[in-house]
Amino acid sequence: MTEDLTFYTFKKNCIPLKSPSIDEASYILLGIPFDGTQTGHTGARYGPTSIRNATFELELFDIETAVDLSTITVYDIGDVDCVPGSPSKTFERIASTASHIPHGPIWIGLGGEHSITFPLVKELQPDFVISFDAHPDLRNDYMGLSLSHSCVMRRIHEKGIDCAVIGVRESSKNEYEYANKHKIQLVHPSELSSFSPPKNKKLYITIDLDVLEGYINVGNPVPGGISFNDMTILLKKIIDSNTVVGFDIVELCSRSPDASALAAAKLLYKLIAYTSKSNKISNGK
Secondary structure (H helix, E strand, O other): OOEEOOOEEEEEEOOOOOOOHHHHHHOOEEEEEEOOOOOOOOOHHHHHHHHHHHHOOOOOOOOOOOHHHHOEEEEEEEEEEEOOOOHHHHHHHHHHHOOOOOOOOOEEEEEOOOOHHHHHHHHOOOOOEEOOOOOOOOOOOOOOOOHHHHHHHHHHHHHHOOEEEOOOOOOHHHHHHHHHHHHEEEEEEEHHHOOOOOOOOOEEEEHHHHHOOOOOOOOOOOOOOHHHHHHHHHHHHHHOOEEHHHHHOOEEEEOOOOOOHHHHHHHHHHHHHHHHHHHOOOOOO
């Protein structure tokens, strides 16, 4: 295991897509193995390692887009060395790491619980955030903790960033009322066909894997989710209409490259293929 003190990161494993240097990369990947506020099932700290391991079980050619992923340059910084039991100190480390990552390449975050999205978005400052999630995550606090995974979209919205949440099928009354008051679109799985994505925005996409149908191994599974195919169709539509500056995949609790980890890894590859195909990587690589 090697450690990079500049980025507060360490490396245990990698993905098959590599770049010789951070300056030559079209994508920069960061794992954030933090689950200190996770409720329900725990274990999202194992997500970054499980997703990376699962990528080795997949082909490097995307048949839908005809993108050869082996030609894509991805620089993997490693995993943030999170502080057990301290969201605030962990977020300081994430923020410090993010401040050293160059803008231009598309950022990829692998969680970890959903709260890890906030410091990445705070650094990137997109125009719009689209969250795929079974829950709105718009609570002001959860059990007195404002940095909880249940509050991540509230913290993002409070920074003046527009957002929408797709796949919602479980919400507190307060979250529902906050969304209505601030015109935050909450899209139920039955309403996917009527969702009109933003256009020509600097966009960040965050995917809580509990958005998917079936009992995938996540922190807070909810019945009635979106199918994998419906999700990728919508993702492609969203990506083609905007410039993606970053995306993350969070809440995987698998400790091995099981079916849930493979779904997450496949989503990772689809997102890379779609963003690469759209030719909107801001540094032109």
